[in-house]
Each structure stands twice: as C-alpha cells, then as structure tokens.
Amino acid sequence: MKKKFPAVSLVLLAILLTETVTSALMLSNYDSAKGITCLILSALTAVCCLAEVFFFAGNTMKHVSRMNEHLENSVSEYINSVTEPVAVIDSERQLIWYNSAFSEKLGGNRNIYGLDIGSLTDVNIENIISSGTGICKIGGSTYRITSDKYSENDVSLYILFFRDETNYTALKKKFDETHPNVVVIMVDNYDEILQNAKESEKSQASVEVEKLIENFMSSTNGFVRKSGSNTFYAVIENKHLDEIIAGKFNILDLARNIKIAGKYPLTFSIGVGKGAESLAESEQIAKQCLDMALGRGGDQAVLKTESGYQFFGGVSQGMEKKSRAKTRILANALQDVIMSSEKIFLMGHRFGDLDSVGSSCGMAGAVRLLGKEAHIVVNRSANLATNLIDITEERTDNELFISPENAISLITEQDLLIIVDTHSRDVLESPELYDKAKSVVVIDHHRKKAGFIDNAVIFHHEPYASSASEMVTEIIQYFSFPPDEILPPCHADALLAGIMLDTKNFVMRTGSRTFEAAAFLKKLGADTVGVKLLFSGSIDLYKRKSRIVSSAEIYNNFAIATADFESDDIRIASPQAADELLCISGIEASFVLYKTGNTVNISARSFGAVNVQVIMEKLGGGGHQTMAATQIKDKSTAEVKEILRNAIDETDYSGNS
Secondary structure (H helix, E strand, C coil): CCCCCCCCHHHHHHHHHHHHHHHHHHHHHHCHHHHHHHHHHHHHHHHHHHHHHHHHHHHHHHHHHHHHHHHHHHHHHHHHHCCCCEEEEECCCEEEEECHHHHHHCCCCCCCCCCEHHHCCCCCHHHHHHHCEEEEEECCEEEEEEEEEEEECCEEEEEEEEEECHHHHHHHHHHHHCCEEEEEEEECCHHHHHCCCCHHHHHHHHHHHHHHHHHHHHCCCCEEEECCCCEEEEEEEHHHHHHHHHCCCCHHHHHCCCEECCCEECCEEEEEECCCCCHHHHHHHHHHHHHHHHHCCCCEEEEEECCEEEEEECCCCCCCCCCCHHHHHHHHHHHHHHHCCCEEEEECECCCCHHHHHHHHHHHHHHHHCCCEEEEECCHHHCCCHHHHHHHHHHCCCCCEECHHHHHHHCCCCCEEEEECCCEHHHECCHHHHHHCCEEEEEECCCCCCCECCCCCEEEECCCCCCHHHHHHHHHCCCCCCCCCCCCHHHHHHHHHHHHHHCCCCCCCCCHHHHHHHHHHHHCCCCHHHHHHCCCCCHHHHHHHHHHHHCCEEECCEEEEECCCCCCCHHHHHHHHHHHHCCCCCCCEEEEEEEECCEEEEEEEECCCCCHHHHHHHCCCEECCCEEEEEEECCCHHHHHHHHHHHHHHCCCCCCC
16 A cells, blocks of 8 residues: 655644754753753654655655556547547648647548648638637538647647537528528518409419419429519529529519500519518518618519618509508698697708709798797708799798707797608608607608618608609698688799709609699799799809810719819709700710818719619619719829729619619
C-alpha cells in the first residue's frame, strides 16, 4: 500500500516546537542547565519531524508525477479515440497533431503532419479562428468547426473540433424545402369586367381562369381552393415557390391572354406569405402583400422580404372602377368623423403641387360648408403652388392657410388631420404634426409602397384615380350640405387645377370618372381659363426649361437630361422639361436630373409602355407607372446619371424588378 502524505505532521511539528521552546525559556529563568537541555531536545525533535516530512513529501511528489503522466495518457487516448475529428494547428496554420478520426475522415489515412490545414478543406480558417466557429463541406459531409486558442510562452496553438452535421443539414434542408406557404390569388376587377358580359362569356372566363390556376399549381405538390368568385387560396411548399419566384410569376403574363368578349384582358393580383413560422401567420402576410398589390394598381405579385417588399409584374395601367358604392360609403363615414371633431387640419406632401394644394382647398371648402373650422398646412417657402395659394386667400374671408409651426401649436386631441395626395410619412409637409394628431384620414391615389401610414381611421386609397383632387371631388358630392349651400368657385378651381396637372390636361391617366368629376366642378362654377393661367410661367422659366430639354441624350430609347444650373423654380422647370421630352419621336420615357443643395433629384415620365415607378423604386423613390421621382443625397450629378443607367439596364421595363 502506498504511503500517504502526513498532512497533519506539519501542524503537529509547529505545535510541538512552540510548546518546547516556551517551556525551555521558562525553565531557563529558574534553571539554566535544564533550559539548555530542553532546547537541545526540541532541536532534535524538529530534525526528526522534518526528515519524516521530506520523506513522505518525496514519495508523494513521485506519486503525483505518476498520476499526472497517467492522466495525460488517458486524455490523449480519449481524444484520439473520439469519433469526431480533432486537430491542433500552429500560428502558421500547419497541422502539429490530429486524432485518428481526423486522419480517417479528412486526411485519407495518410501522414499529414506539417501540412497546411487549408490544403484539406476550402473553408476560410481565418474567419473560423476570428469568429470561433464555421461550416465546411469535406467529402460529401458537412462539419461545424469550433476553434479554441491556447497560448503560452509566446507560442499560440489552435485546437479545431469538427462536429459532423451532415444529417442535421439534410434534415434542415428538407424542412426548409417542404415548409408550406399561403398564396392568395385574386382576379382584378372581376365583377366590373363581367357585369356587362354575356352568361356564356362569364362561364368561359371562369373556366379559363380556373384552368390557368390549376395548370399553375400542377408543377407543385400543393393545392388550391376557390374561396370566392374571384379569389383563390393556394398552399405551396418552399422549393416550388422558389421556382415560381425565379420565373417571375409568369402566370401574370398568361392571365392577360384571357380576354372577355375578346377585348377585356384579365389580370391577377397575388400576395405571397413566404417566411412565416405558421400557416396562420403566412395567411396574414399573404393578405398584406395582396393589399399592397391592389394598392399599386393590381396585375402584380408581391413578396414580403426582410428589407421590405419585392414586386413582380405591374405592366398594366389598371382598370378604372366604375362603381361608386365604395366612395359613397366612405364619404358618409368621413362626414361622421368630421362632424365629431372640433377643428380640421389638411396637409399634403412636401413641395406641394397643384394637386396636393388643390385637393386640400377643395376638402377645406367642403368642411367649412359643414360648419367646421378648417386649416390647410403649407410651407410657403417650399411650395410649387404659391399662385393657387395666393388666389384662394384673396377669395376667402377667413385665414385658411397656416404654417406647420402654427398648426402644431393649435392641434388638440379632439381635432382631425386629413392627409391628401400622399400616404407616406416620409414625404409629409410636417411629420411632427402627423405625430401629434390623434385622428388621421388619408386620401391618396399614388401606387402603394412600403412605409405607408397604417394608423388612419379612414384610409381611402385608389390607385386607379387620376389625382387626389378627383377623389376629393367624388367624396364631397356625397356630403350632406345645408340647403342652398354649394362649394365656392375658388375651391372648385383648385380641384380642377389639381386634376389638370396630374392628367396633363386630360391626356394621361384619364378615365370616365375623371371627366365626370371635371363636369361636376364646371357645374359649381370652375373657371377653365383661370385654371389654365395657373400653369403659365415667365419667359425665364420657359428658357430654363428649353435649356434642360436641349441637354438631353438618348439612352436605350430613353431621354436623360441634366439641369446644370440652379434656380428658384428648378422644381417646376425640371418636371415640365420631362413632359416635353416625351414629345420627341421614339422616346419611351424621360428622366431629368437636377440638384438642390447636396441632393440630386430625378423626375421620370412615360406614356405607360415603360413603368418608370419600378425604375425609381430601385433608387429609393416611387410614384406612378407614368410619373415617378426619387432623391439621392451626397452624390454628384454625373454619379447619379451612371446609377440611373445601371438601374435602367437591370430593370425589366414591363414591371419586373
């Protein structure tokens, strides 16, 4: 039996020496001979005890050394016998040790000492060492590598542990590929198109639509169910949905080939609920995407991503809805909200134009006829419709236009804020006023984009309308005004000016309801000559516009012009120059670049064959299919022109991006 180290010996030795020395000192006071004898005996006892201690300590150190050697051998044998590969590399990334599993699975059972670890795998070992973990594929297997650093005496070693995750990776891949997603397909304006069709044509259209969707689903292992006359719900696995996305939803193109009575093409709006954890969440996302597709005019598929939305299609102009049932219901609800509020504030977008200010003026006139106090919030120093503001102020008795600062100080929780001609918080005339308002109503015709106002009590969005002024004109027709009260002519002029601006004098985006709205305003006394004068400019403005047009260059049937100067009316001259460029033969779209401060602005126009909204969205902007814009900061005009060219080259002009 091995001797054990007498741990108590040192304690006993210390106690014995202390007692002996004390006793010796006490005896020396009485008898020096006895004291000296006692000290000698104490010294001999201490020597004997120390010898015993060192004897046992020597045996113990030998035992500890043997145990340590045995432990090292055990650890080495254990690491060498584990089924997962383990290797040690030096600071030069060379192998200095590895276990048998590493040799078998990664080294091919050959001598690989001193080899660079990079010669065995294509993984970036530097990233693994810096991050502590990484994934690599070797010989058809997938490994997760974990790195630990050991440093001593200026020597650094790295221990690499390889964990086989091949089965886990295969299982995860299968799970990802088979994860179900809800897709909602809706036929745009189905009831509107079929209301005047024959019964045989209705039946034929229904059969062709269902057959098209069945063929669309036949390439997948999902299923589809019809939930309404024009709505279909489909469940599709990820692997098949990815193929559909890669094909840019070609069902949109096939749907346009279905025509009612040989002339009315059908279009689809598709919402995709991809990336959800459950089917319920997937359905909710799909409905949100469908709303976005409908808000952008239909004929497109919308996919929600981590960075926002991805759009496919959007080539069609969108069919005007002839029914006004929705407008009538909304007008009644809006009047109730107005009557329950104390003051009404109206606001458009920054750098307000005739449509933004005109629709505000029209609604403000209607609100005042209802007996409510109304104020239009404008920043006069940054407004493109100052002529309309001045004329309207001259013809109204009370103060109608106020600054954003005054509006912020006046608005209370009992007041209502009506936002017109925009649905995006980023471009509001006063975001601070919007933040302070408790009740908000939105009336807009621009195609919907991410970041829209989502807390409105009424969100009236009609992308088929020509302008916000047209929408306001239709709404106020259903207001219940006091007897013998009609909208003052100056407010009718403002609404007509807004319609004429956005339709380019009834040429672009004009439907039957647009002319009906204009006719109603004419009955109210709108002066077409006076409205036309609002569009007149000075000779200097005309010269600047001509200078921009003369700088245009042709790129892929697109006209790109640059304003190499700055002026107070550059925001008016540039859009008008973009309109003029469309009159050149062979031009499908026009882009005018102009700089304000450190920002380069782009005004984009087209006749509809090219979707300029998609191009502008790639640059962070938006708008309509025929009229869009964007702003790019901290770039030169030359740099922005090159960015624009790249966006044109990368964009499918039919609407796919």
